[in-house]
Amino acid sequence: MSGRRLRVDPVACDAFGHCAELVPELVGLDEWGYPVVEDRACRPHEVGSAELAVKSCPRRALFMEAVAEPDSPPSRRAGGLRPPGSTATGGLRRVTQRR
Amino acid sequence: MTTVEAPPAAARLLKGLDEVGRRHDLAAHQAVHGPLPLPDRRDRSFADRLIRAVADAGLSGRGGAGFPTAAKLEWIRRQRRRPVLAVNACEGEPASRKDHTLAAGAPHLVLDGAELVARAMGAAGVSVCIRRADQRAAGSLTAAVAEREASGLVSTEVAVRQPPEGYITGEESALTHWLDGGDARPTFRPNRPAVLRSHGRPTLVSNAETLAHVALIARHGPAWFRSVGTAEAPGTTLVTVSGAVRAPGVREITLGLGLDEVLAAAGAEAWGAVLLGGYGGTWLGPEARGTALSPTALAARGASLGAGVVVALGAGSCGLAETARLAAYMGEESAGQCGPCVFGLPAIAGDLRELAFGRPTGTTVERLWTRCAAVERRGACHHPDGVARMVRSALGAFADDLHRHLSAGPCPAAAAAPTVLAFPGPTGERPWR
Numbered sequence: 001m002s003g004r005r006l007r008v009d010p011v012a013c014d015a016f017g018h019c020a021e022l023v024p025e026l027v028g029l030d031e032w033g034y035p036v037v038e039d040r041a042c043r044p045h046e047v048g049s050a051e052l053a054v055k056s057c058p059r060r061a062l063f064m065e066a067v068a069e070p071d072s073p074p075s076r077r078a079g080g081l082r083p084p085g086s087t088a089t090g091g092l093r094r095v096t097q098r099r
Numbered sequence: 100m101t102t103v104e105a106p107p108a109a110a111r112l113l114k115g116l117d118e119v120g121r122r123h124d125l126a127a128h129q130a131v132h133g134p135l136p137l138p139d140r141r142d143r144s145f146a147d148r149l150i151r152a153v154a155d156a157g158l159s160g161r162g163g164a165g166f167p168t169a170a171k172l173e174w175i176r177r178q179r180r181r182p183v184l185a186v187n188a189c190e191g192e193p194a195s196r197k198d199h200t201l202a203a204g205a206p207h208l209v210l211d212g213a214e215l216v217a218r219a220m221g222a223a224g225v226s227v228c229i230r231r232a233d234q235r236a237a238g239s240l241t242a243a244v245a246e247r248e249a250s251g252l253v254s255t256e257v258a259v260r261q262p263p264e265g266y267i268t269g270e271e272s273a274l275t276h277w278l279d280g281g282d283a284r285p286t287f288r289p290n291r292p293a294v295l296r297s298h299g300r301p302t303l304v305s306n307a308e309t310l311a312h313v314a315l316i317a318r319h320g321p322a323w324f325r326s327v328g329t330a331e332a333p334g335t336t337l338v339t340v341s342g343a344v345r346a347p348g349v350r351e352i353t354l355g356l357g358l359d360e361v362l363a364a365a366g367a368e369a370w371g372a373v374l375l376g377g378y379g380g381t382w383l384g385p386e387a388r389g390t391a392l393s394p395t396a397l398a399a400r401g402a403s404l405g406a407g408v409v410v411a412l413g414a415g416s417c418g419l420a421e422t423a424r425l426a427a428y429m430g431e432e433s434a435g436q437c438g439p440c441v442f443g444l445p446a447i448a449g450d451l452r453e454l455a456f457g458r459p460t461g462t463t464v465e466r467l468w469t470r471c472a473a474v475e476r477r478g479a480c481h482h483p484d485g486v487a488r489m490v491r492s493a494l495g496a497f498a499d500d501l502h503r504h505l506s507a508g509p510c511p512a513a514a515a516a517p518t519v520l521a522f523p524g525p526t527g528e529r530p531w532r
Contacts, residue, residue: 010437011287011479030473031446034438065289 003041004064006050010034012061019053019062026050041067109327109335112311113351116204122239125246128207133318135211135252138218146176146219153313155321157333161197162187162271162306163377163406165394168313171303175220178294178301182220185278185297186213186227188236188307189262189269192377193521194408197337198307200349202229202236205311206243210257212310214247215317216303218254223300225257226278232264263530264523266378266432270480271295271304273434278302282531284434285480308337329355332393336407340365342374342519343413352392354404359388362411371414372496374520376405378425379485382418382496401492412519417512418497419504421520422490423451428522429486434531440483443474447490454504455513461505464494 006026008019015033026046028036042050042064054062110116115123115131123131138145154169175182186209190198201209210227217225227244229237241259248257260278262268268283272295277283279297288295295302312334316324325333332354338361341347345366352361362370373383381402383390390396397403412418430444450467453459471490474483494501503510 007289009287009289009479010439010477013438015438030439030443031470032438032442034442034477036473036477063289 003067004047004050005039005041005067006037006053007063007065008035008037009061009063012059014059014061016058018056018058022053022056023049027053035062109351109353111315111335111351112201112205112208112308112337113349116200122204123207125207125243125250128205132208132211132315135214135314136317137214137252140254146221149215149219149313149317150176152316152321156312156316156324157321157331158309158312158316158324159332159394160306161308161312161336161407163192165403165405168305168309171305172216172219174292175294175301175303180300181223182301182303183278183297184213184217184220184222184225185271185274185302185304186210186225186307186310187269187271187274187304188227188229188240189274190230190406191266191269192406192408193266193523194339194341194374194410195377195406196339197349197407199233199236200337201307201311202233203239206236206239207247208311208314209307210240210243210247211314211317212312213257213305214252214254215313216305216310220303222255222303224255226260227257228260228262228269228274228278230264230269231261237261263532265434265529266429267434267480267482268531270482272480274304275302277532284436284531285478285482287479327353329391329393331395336392336404338392338404338407338409340367340409340411341521342411343367343370343416344411355391355393355396357388358383358390358392358409361392361409362388365409365411367411369414370411371416372412372418374408374410374412374421374425374489375402377408377485378429378520379482379489380405380408381488381492382422383492384496401488410520415512416519417455417500417510418493419451419455419500420513421518422493422497423448423455424518424522425520426451426486426490428520429482429489433482434480437478437483439474439477443470443477443483444486446470447474447486451490451493454501456509458508459505464501464505467494 019035020027020029026038030036150169150172158168159165188198188202213225227240244257247253262277262283270285272286273283275295275297276286328334335351335353337351339349375381387400426448430448433440435441447470450463453463471487475487
C-alpha cells in the first residue's frame with residue numbers, strides 16, 4: 001500500500017482555515033484556528049479535495065507527500081549505519097515530492 | 100541497569116580543570132591530553148577509521164537529541180558536496196553551563212575534535228558558534244584558533260561566530276539558517292533526515308562536548324572510551340547540576356550513574372523533584388532517585404539526559420509554581436513562527452498560572468492536558484514538544500501539590516517561593532540575526 005498524505009508547513013501557515021472547509025475529513029482546526037491534519041494517507045475519494053486545498057491555500061502552506069510502507073525498498077547503506085532520524089519515522093518512509 | 104563503580108567525578112574532558120577559572124592554552128592542553136594524532140594529507144582511509152572508532156566507542160551526541168555520532172558523520176560524508184562543520188557551543192539552555200565550561204577552559208579539546216571531523220569530511224570550513232553574551236568563552240575560542248593557526252594545526256578556515264541570544268537560536272536548523280545569512284530561527288524540514296545547508300553546502304552541526312569526546316577517542320581508542328559507563332551508554336558525560344544543592348556546577352560523570360549519586364555529589368539534601376535534561380525536559384519525583392542516567396533507564400521514566408541539565412527542587416518549593424514560570428519563559432522563547440507554538444505555549448502557561456497561583460478546577464487540568472496534546476509535533480522544531488513533555492511530567496511529579504491546590508488554592512510556597520529555576524532577563528523584541 002502506498003499513497004499520498006496532506007501536510008502543512010507550520011511556519012508558512014497563517015490560519016486562513018480554507019483547508020478545513022475544503023477537506024473537513026482530513027483537516028480540523030485547533031482552538032487557535034490552525035489546521036490539524038490527519039496523520040494518514042488520503043483515501044482515493046479524498047485526493048481531489050486534498051489537492052484543491054493545496055491549490056487554494058493563500059499561504060501555500062499545504063503540500064502532498066508520498067508515503068510508502070517500510071517494506072518498499074529501503075535505501076541500503078554501507079556499514080549498516082542509518083542516517084539521522086531514520087528510526088524515528090513511525091514505520092513510514094516519507095518522501096517529499098518536489099514542488 | 101547496574102551502576103558502574105566509577106566515582107561521581109570521572110575527569111576526562113575536565114581533566115586538569117578542577118581549579119575554577121582555569122584555561123588550558125595549547126601547551127597546557129597538549130601536556131594534559133597528549134598530542135593530537137592527525138592524519139597525513141594523503142591518508143584516504145582516515146574518514147573510515149575515524150567513523151569506525153566513533154561507532155565502536157558508541158558515542159552519541161551530547162547536544163540533547165543523543166543521536167549516534169558515527170551515523171551522523173556517515174550521513175554527511177555521503178553528500179555530494181564538501182560539507183562545512185558548525186561547532187555548536189551556543190547552549191541556549193539557561194541551566195546548562197557545560198559547553199561554556201569546555202569552550203572557556205578546554206577550547207583546544209573542542210577544536211581538536213572539530214579538526215579531526217573537518218579533515219575526515221574534507222570540510223570546506225569550520226564555524227565555531229558561541230553565544231554573543233558569553234565573551235569569556237568567545238575570547239578563549241578566538242585565542243585558541245589563533246594559537247592553532249600559528250602552530251599549523253588547522254587544515255581549513257576556522258571562524259568563531261556569535262549568533263544572537265535565545266533559547267532556540269542554537270537549535271541546529273536555526274543555527275544553520277543564521278550561518279546562511281538568515282534569521283536564527285528554526286526552518287521547516289518536511290522530510291527527515293534533512294540535510295541542513297548553508298551557502299549551498301551540507302552543514303554538519305555538532306555539539307562542542309561531542310567533538311571533545313571525538314578528540315579523546317582519536318587519542319585513546321574506542322576500548323578506552325568504553326572502559327567506563329555501561330555497554331549501552333559508554334563513556335562519560337557532562338552534567339550541570341543546580342537548584343537546591345550546596346555545590347552547583349558542571350561535573351563529568353560516567354554514564355549509568357544513579358540520579359541520587361549525582362545529586363549527592365553536588366550536595367543535595369532533601370530534594371522534592373528534579374528537572375532533568377533541560378527546560379523542555381522531564382520532572383522526576385523522589386521515586387526516581389535510583390534511576391541510572393542512561394538512555395534506556397531514563398526512557399522507562401519518560402525522560403532523557405538531554406543536554407545534561409539537572410535542577411534539584413527543594414522539598415519546600417512548589418513544583419507547580421516553578422513549572423508555571425518555566426512554561427511562561429518557554430512561551431516567550433518561541434521563535435514566533437508556528438501558530439501552535441505562538442498561541443499554544445502562552446495558553447499552557449496561563450493554565451499553569453491558574454493551577455499554581457489561582458483558584459483552579461478540574462476543568463483547568465483537563466484543558467491543560469488537551470493543550471499539551473494540541474501543540475505536540477506541530478512546530479517546525481521540537482520546542483513545543485519539549486514544553487508538552489515537561490508540563491505532563493510536572494502533573495505527574497507534582498500530583499500531590501496539584502490535589503492540594505485544587506482543594507485549597509495556592510500553597511504558601513507558591514505565594515512566597517523564590518524561583519529555583521533561573522531565567523535570563525526578558526529579551527522582548529529580539530534580533531534574530
